[in-house]
Amino acid sequence: MLRFKTIFLTLIISSCAYLNAVAQRTEILLDEGWKFSKGSFPTAAEPNFNDKAWETVSVPHDWAISGPFDKEIDKQITAITQNGEKVASEKTGRTGALPYIGEGWYRKNLNLPILKPNQKVLLQIDGAMSEPRVYLNGKLVGQWNYGYNYFYIDITNDLKSNGNQLAIHLNNKPKSSRWYPGAGLYRNVHLIIKDEKSVDQWGITVTTPIAKKEFAKVNIKTKITGNNVRLVTQILDQSGKQIAIDTAKSFFGNEADQNIPISNPNLWSPEAPYLYTSVSSVYDGNVLKDVVKTRFGVREISYQANKGFSLNGQVRKFKGVCLHHDLGPLGTAINTAALRRQLTILKEMGCDAIRSSHNMPSPEQLELCDEMGFMFLAESFDEWAKAKVENGYHLYFDTDAEKDIVNLVKATKNHPCIVMWSSGNEVPDQFGAEGVKRAKWLQEIFHREDPTRPVTVGMDQVKATMQSGFGALLDVPGLNYRVHLYNDAYTAFPQGFILGSETASTVSSRGIYKFPVVKGFDKQYEDFQSSSYDMEYCSWSNLPDDDFVMQDDKPWVIGEFVWTGFDYLGEPTPYDTSWPSRSSYFGISDLAGLPKDRYYLYKSRWNKTEATLHILPHWNWEGREGQTTPVFVYTSYDSAELFLNGKSLGIRKKDKSSPQNRYRLMWMDVKYEPGTLKVVALDSNGKPVKEAQVKTAGKPAKIILTADRNEITADGKDLSYVTVSVVDKNGNICPTATDQLNFEVTGAGKFKAVCNGDATSLESFEMPTMKLFSGKLVVTIISDKKGGKIQLNVKGKSLTSGLIEIVSTK
Numbered sequence: 093m094l095r096f097k098t099i100f101l102t103l104i105i106s107s108c109a110y111l112n113a114v115a116q117r118t119e120i121l122l123d124e125g126w127k128f129s130k131g132s133f134p135t136a137a138e139p140n141f142n143d144k145a146w147e148t149v150s151v152p153h154d155w156a157i158s159g160p161f162d163k164e165i166d167k168q169i170t171a172i173t174q175n176g177e178k179v180a181s182e183k184t185g186r187t188g189a190l191p192y193i194g195e196g197w198y199r200k201n202l203n204l205p206i207l208k209p210n211q212k213v214l215l216q217i218d219g220a221m222s223e224p225r226v227y228l229n230g231k232l233v234g235q236w237n238y239g240y241n242y243f244y245i246d247i248t249n250d251l252k253s254n255g256n257q258l259a260i261h262l263n264n265k266p267k268s269s270r271w272y273p274g275a276g277l278y279r280n281v282h283l284i285i286k287d288e289k290s291v292d293q294w295g296i297t298v299t300t301p302i303a304k305k306e307f308a309k310v311n312i313k314t315k316i317t318g319n320n321v322r323l324v325t326q327i328l329d330q331s332g333k334q335i336a337i338d339t340a341k342s343f344f345g346n347e348a349d350q351n352i353p354i355s356n357p358n359l360w361s362p363e364a365p366y367l368y369t370s371v372s373s374v375y376d377g378n379v380l381k382d383v384v385k386t387r388f389g390v391r392e393i394s395y396q397a398n399k400g401f402s403l404n405g406q407v408r409k410f411k412g413v414c415l416h417h418d419l420g421p422l423g424t425a426i427n428t429a430a431l432r433r434q435l436t437i438l439k440e441m442g443c444d445a446i447r448s449s450h451n452m453p454s455p456e457q458l459e460l461c462d463e464m465g466f467m468f469l470a471e472s473f474d475e476w477a478k479a480k481v482e483n484g485y486h487l488y489f490d491t492d493a494e495k496d497i498v499n500l501v502k503a504t505k506n507h508p509c510i511v512m513w514s515s516g517n518e519v520p521d522q523f524g525a526e527g528v529k530r531a532k533w534l535q536e537i538f539h540r541e542d543p544t545r546p547v548t549v550g551m552d553q554v555k556a557t558m559q560s561g562f563g564a565l566l567d568v569p570g571l572n573y574r575v576h577l578y579n580d581a582y583t584a585f586p587q588g589f590i591l592g593s594e595t596a597s598t599v600s601s602r603g604i605y606k607f608p609v610v611k612g613f614d615k616q617y618e619d620f621q622s623s624s625y626d627m628e629y630c631s632w633s634n635l636p637d638d639d640f641v642m643q644d645d646k647p648w649v650i651g652e653f654v655w656t657g658f659d660y661l662g663e664p665t666p667y668d669t670s671w672p673s674r675s676s677y678f679g680i681s682d683l684a685g686l687p688k689d690r691y692y693l694y695k696s697r698w699n700k701t702e703a704t705l706h707i708l709p710h711w712n713w714e715g716r717e718g719q720t721t722p723v724f725v726y727t728s729y730d731s732a733e734l735f736l737n738g739k740s741l742g743i744r745k746k747d748k749s750s751p752q753n754r755y756r757l758m759w760m761d762v763k764y765e766p767g768t769l770k771v772v773a774l775d776s777n778g779k780p781v782k783e784a785q786v787k788t789a790g791k792p793a794k795i796i797l798t799a800d801r802n803e804i805t806a807d808g809k810d811l812s813y814v815t816v817s818v819v820d821k822n823g824n825i826c827p828t829a830t831d832q833l834n835f836e837v838t839g840a841g842k843f844k845a846v847c848n849g850d851a852t853s854l855e856s857f858e859m860p861t862m863k864l865f866s867g868k869l870v871v872t873i874i875s876d877k878k879g880g881k882i883q884l885n886v887k888g889k890s891l892t893s894g895l896i897e898i899v900s901t902k
């Protein structure tokens with residue numbers, strides 16, 4: 093069924109000519125009732141093609157996430173040169189080992205309302221993986237190559253009066269990605285019906301050339317199709333109250349240019365993400381033809397030599413993370429509740445910025461960042477003309493790069509969260525004169541489309557870019573890792589600041605600890621896990637503390653984007669040749685969204701509103717009695733005392749003797765004995781201020797459930813994430829439990845997915861059974877449209893079951 097979202101605006105303006113006005117624009121989300129099949133089907137574009145046997149799906153949809161995982165999928169025998177590899181080896185799981193490769197078709201009958209002769213119809217696709225070819229009634233009406241970009245097609249002239257058949261063909265080549273790209277119509281598809289006299293698609297540009305505490309100048313440029321039209325623009329505050337209204341006086345060709353003052357504006361920032369809305373109404377005489385609402389923020393950004401980055405006049409450093417686009421067990425299919433949960437977890441950590449590595453972000457993610465307060469680095473490409481993977485973006489670079497950037501900027505430019513663009517990540521074009529020209533060409537396209545934001549490139553070939561001029565020409569020189577070259581780059585480059593566009597790439601598995609605890613890179617173990625003592629990294633990367641030193645000691649470093657906020661599907665370094673590893677170990681939180689220990693290390697410095705006191709490892713080491721079992725504490729306090737079974741193991745205080753000693757409290761020589769390990773944080777006078785402890789648990793006895801949200805919306809899309817853990821008979825968390833659990837959801841919702849964060853697990857995300865990993869997993873429940881109570885029942889052998897009730901309301 094089509095969902096109609098007609099915009100009936102009650103205009104809060106004084107002139108009675110506008111009262112009772114009904115806007116002419118209708119947006120229809122094409123989310124339900126699609127027919128889908130994998131395969132080539134040469135005649136599937138034809139209107140009378142029989143798709144009855146095809147699966148009925150709703151969009152956003154990722155056809156590959158159901159699996160099964162298979163080692164042979166996209167097996168790549170290659171040397172990953174950007175990782176410094178010289179010899180080719182067999183890489184399994186590089187793209188997640190899920191069946192994304194091949195062709196797929198989506199078909200849908202468009203039941204349009206009866207159109208008036210003066211109406212236009214646009215079809216907008218927010219991203220389709222990949223190479224979408226769009227057919228209407230058998231005719232190819234539009235196409236795009238890059239799976240991550242937004243594009244729209246004017247289908248007005250190809251529509252019949254009824255019975256319109258839409259068919260979309262997608263094709264994913266093998267060896268086309270370095271991570272799990274997903275497959276299908278994984279973002280939203282919209283139909284926009286509007287008067288021919290109306291605002292052009294993406295035709296409004298709102299900027300705030302002056303954004304001071306006392307007043308702001310809001311500049312609104314509006315491209316309108318149609319002669320002799322009148323444009324009235326209102327500004328509404330966050331409560332919906334009109335604070336300004338202006339009728340456009342200056343038109344330049346088809347573009348109206350308005351400057352509207354706001355006195356004492358609420359400035360947008362991550363801490364106070366205040367949003368205004370502009371309402372653009374287009375009139376032909378007194379007839380209202382179109383209304384478009386645009387949310388914007390009043391904020392000022394600046395990047396200055398030896399001062400760095402400032403927001404609203406205040407210098408600050410990005411406390412950012414890089415994110416790939418998948419949502420763990422949901423795959424790449426966009427879901428607002430899943431995105432909001434990710435951002436909520438990051439916000440609690442104190443994170444204030446996101447980099448959409450290495451492609452265009454979803455519109456939903458940007459909307460949430462505007463609302464929740466995250467600055468955004470919106471990236472475009474992982475490849476330019478030179479290849480990283482055989483069938484990567486280099487195939488399209490020459491023909492498509494410009495139009496891809498144009499659409500990125502046009503579709504997203506009004507989001508206050510975006511504070512920087514990136515034209516590329518570690519592109520092999522960093523070498524050679526052609527690459528320098530490409531960097532300049534791309535940056536100029538961004539400047540032409542948006543003169544208000546700077547452009548960066550994430551550079552890993554820092555020495556080459558220092559010599560060639562590549563780094564010098566960028567607005568913002570971004571360094572990926574290479575902390576040892578920050579000083580040289582700062583000296584060589586003219587900008588007067590450096591961004592840590594990608595940092596850390598420390599690897600760890602939630603709840604897994606390896607002994608002895610020594611710093612090292614590319615470490616591998618028999619179980620294909622990495623240690624959560626956070627001392628392991630890659631040959632090209634480093635530990636979080638090494639970045640902290642740069643951030644704290646160099647005023648010209650403008651912040652960092654940690655690789656990555658969450659584990660993602662694919663790229664299982666350091667186990668990319670070790671099946672069954674199929675997802676990353678880089679995340680600060682795991683694939684299920686559960687925080688690893690590292691989460692608290694970042695929180696201890698980033699979250700300034702809540703004290704952090706976190707102790708690791710867990711204290712269930714049967715068999716290690718008497719053996720050295722170091723204890724780390726990640727804390728916002730400077731010092732703390734550790735006690736094992738009541739006996740003091742001494743006070744540690746942060747000092748500058750090493751990066752680790754500066755940011756962690758470490759007791760390296762603790763001898764394991766079961767019992768209670770307690771840490772007491774001390775204030776600057778040595779007085780105890782906060783405690784945390786871990787206890788040795790007995791056998792798992794009982795299942796415990798906690799939901800991130802106990803009330804959700806009955807819209808068939810909203811999600812509740814239930815964390816499942818087990819406790820012993822005394823209620824102590826069992827940190828090593830691996831019990832196989834079964835899930836049953838009844839009532840007004842359905843079981844959607846499950847994930848335990850184990851990068852080596854081949855259990856399906858979509859079957860209602862899974863093993864605990866390090867004592868935990870997360871079940872995702874989705875609401876239906878009826879509403880009511882939803883029960884999740886979790887059972888396991890010899891365990892007391894867990895039951896939780898979620899309320900879903902309209």
Ligand code: GAL
Nearest residue numbers: 517518572594597630633655
């Ligand atoms: C970077 C790259 C990322 C990811 C990361 C892993 O070099 O930009 O996409 O591969 O390494 O450490």
